[in-house]
Amino acid sequence: MGKIKCIGILTSGGDAPGMNAAIRAVTRSAIFNGLKVKGIYRGYKGLVTNEIVEFKSQNVSNIIQQGGTILKTARCKEFTTPEGRKAAYENMKAQEIDALIVIGGDGSLTGARIFAEEYDVPCIGLPGTIDNDLYGTDTTIGYDTALNTIMECIDKIRDTATSHERLFFVEVMGRDAGFLALNGAIASGAEAAIIPEFETEVDQLEEFIKNGFRKSKNSSIVLVAESELTGGAMHYAERVKNEYPQYDVRVTILGHLQRGGSPTAHDRILASRLGAASIEALMEGQRNVMIGIHHDNIVYVPFSKAIKNDKPIDRDLVNVLRELSI
Ligand code: F6P
Numbered sequence: 001m002g003k004i005k006c007i008g009i010l011t012s013g014g015d016a017p018g019m020n021a022a023i024r025a026v027t028r029s030a031i032f033n034g035l036k037v038k039g040i041y042r043g044y045k046g047l048v049t050n051e052i053v054e055f056k057s058q059n060v061s062n063i064i065q066q067g068g069t070i071l072k073t074a075r076c077k078e079f080t081t082p083e084g085r086k087a088a089y090e091n092m093k094a095q096e097i098d099a100l101i102v103i104g105g106d107g108s109l110t111g112a113r114i115f116a117e118e119y120d121v122p123c124i125g126l127p128g129t130i131d132n133d134l135y136g137t138d139t140t141i142g143y144d145t146a147l148n149t150i151m152e153c154i155d156k157i158r159d160t161a162t163s164h165e166r167l168f169f170v171e172v173m174g175r176d177a178g179f180l181a182l183n184g185a186i187a188s189g190a191e192a193a194i195i196p197e198f199e200t201e202v203d204q205l206e207e208f209i210k211n212g213f214r215k216s217k218n219s220s221i222v223l224v225a226e227s228e229l230t231g232g233a234m235h236y237a238e239r240v241k242n243e244y245p246q247y248d249v250r251v252t253i254l255g256h257l258q259r260g261g262s263p264t265a266h267d268r269i270l271a272s273r274l275g276a277a278s279i280e281a282l283m284e285g286q287r288n289v290m291i292g293i294h295h296d297n298i299v300y301v302p303f304s305k306a307i308k309n310d311k312p313i314d315r316d317l318v319n320v321l322r323e324l325s326i
Pocket residue numbers: 014105129130131173174175226259
C-alpha cells in the first residue's frame with residue numbers, strides 16, 4: 001500500500017449522538033493534513049453500491065450539534081459475504097480511496113477487521129455506540145448523551161412513581177451490556193439496576209426485594225438492561241405480579257429515544273478528539289486499530305482486542321448504587 005492520499009469515511013450499525021461531530025472532525029482533520037475525503041453513504045452498503053461523494057470542509061458545516069448521522073447508517077448483509085466485500089473493494093479502488101475510517105460499534109469494527117485482512121486495506125475504527133461496550137476505551141461516542149437522556153426520562157418517571165407509590169421497571173438499551181442501566185441508575189437515583197453481567201451470578205430481583213427496598217420508601221425505580229439474559233423489564237414486572245402481588249408495578253421501555261438528540265459537550269469533544277486522532281494515526285502508519293480514550297489519553301486498540309474482549313463492569317459502581325439506594 002502506497003502513500004495515503006484519499007480516505008473514505010462511513011458510519012455503520014446503530015446511530016449514536018456525536019457521530020456527526022466525528023464525521024466533521026475526521027473530514028476537517030484530513031483536509032487540514034492535505035488528504036482528500038470521500039463520504040460513503042449507508043455504511044458498508046454504500047461501499048458495495050458505490051454511493052460515495054467527495055466531502056469538502058463545507059459538507060460538514062453546522063452538523064456538530066446534530067444527532068443521528070448525515071452519512072446515514074445501515075447494518076449491511078452483503079458486506080458479510082465475500083462477494084459483497086469484493087464489490088466494496090472494487091468500488092473503493094475505482095474511487096481511489098486508500099484507507100477507511102469506520103465509525104460504529106462492534107459489528108462495524110468486525111466488518112472493518114475482516115475487510116482489512118482480506119484486501120490489505122488500512123482501516124481505522126472510531127467507537128460509535130450508545131452501548132459503551134467496546135473494550136479498550138473508557139467510553140464511546142454517544143454513550144454520555146444516551147445516559148443523560150435516560151436520566152432526564154427517569155426524573156420524569158420518578159414524579160409519577162412517587163405520586164402513585166409504584167414500583168417501576170424501566171428498560172434501557174445496551175444490547176448485552178449493562179453500562180447504560182448501571183450508570184443510568186446511579187445518575188437518576190434509582191433503587192437498583194438489573195444487568196446481564198450478573199444474571200448468571202444471582203437472582204437480581206430476589207436480592208433487590210430481600211434487601212428491603214421499601215424500608216424507607218413508597219416508590220421505587222429499577223433499571224433493567226435489555227438483553228436475552230435479563231429477559232427485559234416485562235419479564236421482571238411479570239415476576240413481581242406473580243411472586244409479590246402486594247406491589248403496584250408498571251413498565252416503561254425507553255427504546256430508540258435513547259439514540260436520538262443533540263450530543264452533549266462530552267460526546268462532541270470526545271468525537272472531535274477521536275476523529276482528529278484517527279487521521280494522525282493513519283499518517284503515523286497505524287492500521288486496523290480502534291482509536292479509544294483511556295484516562296483521558298488517546299489510545300490505539302487493535303480491532304481484535306476491541307471486539308473480542310468483554311468490557312468489564314466496575315464492581316465499585318454496583319456497590320455505590322447499593323449503598324446510596326437505602
Ligand atoms: O447498538 C446500539 C443499539 O441501540 C442497542 O442498544 C440495541 O440493542 C440495538 O442497537 C437496537 O438496534 P435497532 O435500531 O436495529 O433496533
